Amino acid sequence: MNIVPVILLGGSGTRLWPVSRKNHPKQFLNLIGEQTLLQATLSRLEGVESLDSSIVLCNEEHRFTTAEQLTEMSRELGDIILEPVGKNTAPAVAIAALRALQKHDDALLLVLPADHIIKDKEAFHNAITIATKAAMDNNLVTFGIVPTKPETGYGYIKRGKSIENLFAVEEFVEKPNLSLAESYIESGDYYWNSGMFLFKASVFLEELKQFQPKMLDYCQKALKKSAHDLDFIRLDKAEFTACPSNSIDYAVMEKTNNAVVVPLDAGWNDVGSWDALWEIEEKEKDGNVLKGDVLTHKSRDCLVKSESRLVTLIGVNDLVVVETKDAVLVASKDDVQDVKVIVEQLRADKRSEAELHREVYRPWGKYDSVDSGERFQVKRITVNPGESTSAQMHHHRAEHWIIVSGIAEITCDNKTFLCSENQSAFIPQGSKHRIANPGKLPMEMIEVQTGSYLGEDDIVRFEDQYGRSDN
Numbered sequence: 001m002n003i004v005p006v007i008l009l010g011g012s013g014t015r016l017w018p019v020s021r022k023n024h025p026k027q028f029l030n031l032i033g034e035q036t037l038l039q040a041t042l043s044r045l046e047g048v049e050s051l052d053s054s055i056v057l058c059n060e061e062h063r064f065t066t067a068e069q070l071t072e073m074s075r076e077l078g079d080i081i082l083e084p085v086g087k088n089t090a091p092a093v094a095i096a097a098l099r100a101l102q103k104h105d106d107a108l109l110l111v112l113p114a115d116h117i118i119k120d121k122e123a124f125h126n127a128i129t130i131a132t133k134a135a136m137d138n139n140l141v142t143f144g145i146v147p148t149k150p151e152t153g154y155g156y157i158k159r160g161k162s163i164e165n166l167f168a169v170e171e172f173v174e175k176p177n178l179s180l181a182e183s184y185i186e187s188g189d190y191y192w193n194s195g196m197f198l199f200k201a202s203v204f205l206e207e208l209k210q211f212q213p214k215m216l217d218y219c220q221k222a223l224k225k226s227a228h229d230l231d232f233i234r235l236d237k238a239e240f241t242a243c244p245s246n247s248i249d250y251a252v253m254e255k256t257n258n259a260v261v262v263p264l265d266a267g268w269n270d271v272g273s274w275d276a277l278w279e280i281e282e283k284e285k286d287g288n289v290l291k292g293d294v295l296t297h298k299s300r301d302c303l304v305k306s307e308s309r310l311v312t313l314i315g316v317n318d319l320v321v322v323e324t325k326d327a328v329l330v331a332s333k334d335d336v337q338d339v340k341v342i343v344e345q346l347r348a349d350k351r352s353e354a355e356l357h358r359e360v361y362r363p364w365g366k367y368d369s370v371d372s373g374e375r376f377q378v379k380r381i382t383v384n385p386g387e388s389t390s391a392q393m394h395h396h397r398a399e400h401w402i403i404v405s406g407i408a409e410i411t412c413d414n415k416t417f418l419c420s421e422n423q424s425a426f427i428p429q430g431s432k433h434r435i436a437n438p439g440k441l442p443m444e445m446i447e448v449q450t451g452s453y454l455g456e457d458d459i460v461r462f463e464d465q466y467g468r469s470d471n
Contacts, residue, residue, distance in 0.1 A: 001136065001200075002052040002104060003128075005045055006096040006111045009038065009058035009066060010086060013115065014340040015273040018327035019305070022355040027114040028065050031271060032281065038069055038114045044121050045110075048128055052107065053078035055096045056114075060084065060234075064363035064466065067231050077231055084237040089195070090251035091243050094208055094219040095235065097201035108135050109204065111197040111248070117280065119267025127264045130165045131198040139260045140199040140207065142169065142253060144191025146265040150181035153272065153337075155193040155249075157261050169259035172249055191263060194270075197248060204252065211255045218243035230466070274320040274329075274336045278303040292323075303333070325358040325368070363466045364389055365442070377449040383408070385443075388436030390464035397451030397458060399427040401435065406443030409436040432462060 013026030020026040027038045035043060045051055053076045058066045060082050070077050081095060093111055100107040110128065118124050131141040144157045152175060160170035172193065176184065184190035208216045218239050225236035253259050269280050281289040281303070288296055292306030299313040304321045311323050320336055322329040331339065346354035359368045364387035371378040383389070383406075391411070401410070402424045409418055410425050411434045418438075419425055427433045429451060437443040 001106060001108055002050050003048060003108045003110050003132065003198075004052045004096075004100050004104075004201075005042065005054040006093060006109050007038070007041060007054055007056045007114050008089060008092055008111065009056065009062060009114045010089070010092070011113070011115060013272075014343045015337060016271070016277075017339050017343050018322060018324045018329055018353065019307075021353075021357060023061060024065065024357055024361065025062075025115075026271065028062070028069060031277060032117060036069055037117070037271070038066070039073055041112055041114050041116065042070075042073065042075070044118055044124060047121075048110075048125060052104075055079045055081065055099055057081045057083060057092045057096060059086065063232055065361055068363075079233055080231060081226075081233045082229075082235060083240065084235060085241050087240065087243050087245040089248045090208070090212065090246045091215055091219055091240070093197075093204065093248055094216060095223055097205050098219060098223050099233070100201040101205075104201075106200055106202045108132060109197070109199060109201050113195050113270075115271065116194070116196075117267070117269045117271055119280075121266075123266035124264065127262050127266065128198065131262045134163075134166055134260050134262070135198045135200060135203075138200065138203050139258050140203065140253060140256055141166070141197060142259065142261050143194045143196040143198075143264045144261040145194050145268045146263050147185055147190065147192050150178060150185045151192060152176060152178055152181050154270075156181075156184055156190045157193050158190050159261055159263075163260060166260050166262045169253070169261050172254050191261060192268075193249070194264065194268060195248075196264075197253075203258075207252045207256050207258070212244065212246065212251045215244045215246065215251065273339070274303055274322065274331070275333045278320070278333065301333070327353050362389075363387070365437075367447075370446075372454070375450060375452065375454075377454045379447045379449070380404075381445050381447050383435060383437040383443045383445075385437055385440050388465065389434055390466075391432060391434045391462040393430060393432045393460045393462070394451070394458050395430065395460070396453035397449045398429045399433075400448040400450070401425045401427065402446045402448075404444040404446060406437060406441050407439040408443050408445060409438045410434075411436075434463075 009027055012022045013020030016026050028036050030036050063082055066080055097109060134141050155175055156173045158170040159167035161168050222235045222239035225239060227234045269276055271277055278289050283289055287301040289303045293310045294304045294306050296313045298315045300317045302319045304311055306323045308325045318333045320331045320333055343354055359366055365382040365384045368380040370380055403419045403421055405421055407420050412427055413431050
């Protein structure tokens with residue numbers, strides 16, 4: 001029986017702000033190594049026997065970033081299923097199970113969040129082998145992380161009777177206080193709840209039908225009425241929105257009599273906060289983790305990450321300092337869990353830094369908002385080879401385009417012409433326009449916007465090859 005990886009891309013990684021934000025969260029970042037967390041999640045499966053193509057579930061905002069990162073891996077794209085709204089993990093896995101049964105008589109689903117780190121690939125594969133045998137016997141398997149400390153930020157799984165190389169699940173328990181967590185560690189009977197699972201698609205759906213029949217019904221309708229859109233499967237919005245929201249644990253795993261847990265000791269980390277990243281990263285002689293252009297003096301046990309400028313530390317200990325193009329975070333390592341409080345304040349103030357980076361990714365490339373002021377804005381725009389922006393018009397602004405590198409095919413009203421390096425074009429206010437890259441290299445240009453209103457919502461879209469109604 002084939003193993004189908006089911007990759008869940010939910011979550012916004014709030015506690016890793018300002019690097020992780022709603023529109024480009026941590027699963028799309030290369031926090032450790034060259035690959036992003038999403039790419040590393042799939043890469044560590046290489047070598048697993050009977051592995052089939054993946055099913056990835058994400059929201060519509062992240063669809064193009066997801067497809068691009070999977071394409072970069074030079075592997076079969078698999079299914080990318082778009083959730084119109086977030087409904088937690090149980091409906092997402094139900095959709096994946098239903099989709100797997102459309103393609104196979106049955107399949108084993110290996111359910112993995114896309115934002116975890118697992119350092120020991122061999123130990124992970126061994127755990128999958130043990131879990132596969134149990135799943136083939138119609139058990140619902142979860143992976144319990146062998147704890148290394150009394151952690152209050154995770155839920156726990158209490159093991160019951162031993163069954164060869166795994167255990168029956170006695171109970172799932174919520175995040176404990178410190179004294180309770182310490183008692184869990186001392187007993188040796190508890191594992192951290194990883195949120196990773198392995199089971200037959202058919203068995204999961206049978207259990208869901210028993211415990212959450214309404215959820216299953218809405219998921220079946222949402223998939224049946226889904227539409228194929230480019231590389232994506234777009235679930236029916238009305239049916240999926242009506243679906244109850246719940247996690248796998250609450251919906252099924254805590255109710256079933258067939259839950260078993262496989263212990264996993266493989267260097268697992270969910271990279272939920274900056275102090276967690278400091279713990280697992282390689283440190284220099286003073287215990288500092290330094291990324292980017294950073295200098296320190298008389299400073300110990302700090303994490304410093306610089307993206308765009310020199311950052312220096314003198315005479316400080318146990319700090320987290322993270323610099324991006326538009327924000328700087330300075331926090332005690334002991335208080336980094338409270339980063340989410342700052343993000344909540346930014347959202348309450350309707351500040352863009354809560355959701356968007358200065359550099360924003362689009363399906364055709366990206367743009368970097370370099371400067372802005374009253375009645376002007378400057379962007380550095382990159383259009384990828386073979387891609388183009390939508391045909392559009394702006395009511396309140398004109399645009400000046402200066403080509404920095406590559407070739408641009410520009411359409412302005414009824415004229416289409418080429419511009420190359422050091423050439424420019426003017427797009428009057430109210431003109432229908434589009435820019436495309438017909439070359440084999442990225443095209444870069446500087447865009448200067450002038451006008452009475454420069455918001456991203458001043459756009460009338462006439463035609464878009466990516467099927468967007470947004471930007």
